[in-house]
Amino acid sequence: MMLAGLKTYIIGAGIGGLALARVLALRGADVTVLEQAGEIKEVGAGLQISPNGLAVLRAMGLEPHLVKSGAVLADTVRLMDYRGGEVLKLDL
Numbered sequence: 123m124m125l126a127g128l129k130t131y132i133i134g135a136g137i138g139g140l141a142l143a144r145v146l147a148l149r150g151a152d153v154t155v156l157e158q159a160g161e162i163k164e165v166g167a168g169l170q171i172s173p174n175g176l177a178v179l180r181a182m183g184l185e186p187h188l189v190k191s192g193a194v195l196a197d198t199v200r201l202m203d204y205r206g207g208e209v210l211k212l213d214l
């Protein structure tokens with residue numbers, strides 16, 4: 123469905139708001155994202171993206187940017203407790 127020129131406002135520039143903005147803009151909507159925070163900045167040490175999340179990024183045409191940004195493919199997820207002991211190991 124094309125949304126050419128449809129004026130759209132999205133509240134919040136989190137992952138959900140920005141993903142929706144990208145998808146609507148790709149279909150021609152005129153999108154404005156309203157964010158309460160003073161600036162958009164990196165938070166935390168890293169971001170783990172699950173396979174279904176990657177499928178969505180790919181569908182939005184963003185995979186090449188992910189590769190360029192230095193993303194790496196993990197082969198295992200390991201959950202650790204606060205003493206460094208392994209709680210769970212999940213082979214991908």
Ligand SMILES: Cc1cc2nc3c(=O)[nH]c(=O)nc-3n(C[C@H](O)[C@H](O)[C@H](O)COP(=O)(O)OP(=O)(O)OC[C@H]3O[C@@H](n4cnc5c(N)ncnc54)[C@H](O)[C@@H]3O)c2cc1C
Pocket residue numbers: 133134135136137138139156157158159166168169170171172175
């Ligand atoms: C420590 C931590 C680590 C995480 N690590 C991962 C990870 O590695 N991989 C992963 O997939 N997920 C991770 N998550 C979960 C992930 O961050 C969230 O699921 C995701 O950010 C939720 O996105 P969202 O867009 O729904 O909400 P949010 O990211 O919370 O975005 C909502 C936005 O709306 C804005 N907002 C709210 N109210 C208003 C308003 N009235 N007007 C304007 N703006 C407003 C907020 O300021 C915010 O920017 C982690 C979460 C935490 C806390």
